[in-house]
Amino acid sequence: MSDMVILITASSALADGWADSLQLHDAVRLPDLAALNRSAVPADSLVLLDLADVVASEQDILQACRHCRVLALSSLPQDEEGMHWLQCGAAAYAHAMSTPDLLQQVFDTVKSGGTWVGRSIMQQLCARFGRQQPVADAPDWRARLSEREQHVVAALREGRANKEIARLLDISERTVKAHLTSVFQKFGVEDRLQLLLKLTGR
Known part of the structure; x- marks a missing residue:
């Protein structure tokens, strides 16, 4: 699995929070999924994606989830949204503002090849x-x-x-x-x- 980590969010504060929680100060920051799909990032790169900013075609979503390990992070998690992202191939669905400990668990699970979802979706x-x-x-x-x-x-x-x-x-x-x-x-x-x-x- 690639060691590259990519943060996609319009909120620099949120990106900083993720980077601080996970010690990802060398993470690449991209503006959106289209930029990710245009980039020559290694296969299986880990992508922390803020769903609040996702304005993407289904094709962009599917392409990103096929090429990378996408952690879909929502500020207002809902089971229906989570099910959609998992069906598209996301490796995780969790709260965008999870505590550092929980975010680390989600990140480690995905990095080791697992899938993370909340209890109700599971x-x-x-x-x-x-x-x-x-x-x-x-x-x-x-x-x-x-x-x-x-x-x-x-x-x-x-x-x-x-x-x-x-x-x-x-x-x-x-x-x-x-x-x-x-x-x-x-x-x-x-x-x-x-x-x-x-x-x-x-």
């Missing part, structure tokens, strides 16, 4: 993908998991959070996380969303 996505039938070669996905891991994945496909899964299976939340970590490793994914996408062949 539950919607899990439920949506979980209702779909697994891909044709899916019989062998169960064979790769222990019985308890299968139960955890089944609960995940219902859109349940870790705490709910722990209560449902009468195990600790820590054990749920351990099972999920094992499942992610077996399928070569970074998070629950990527797992569900893989199981549904997306």
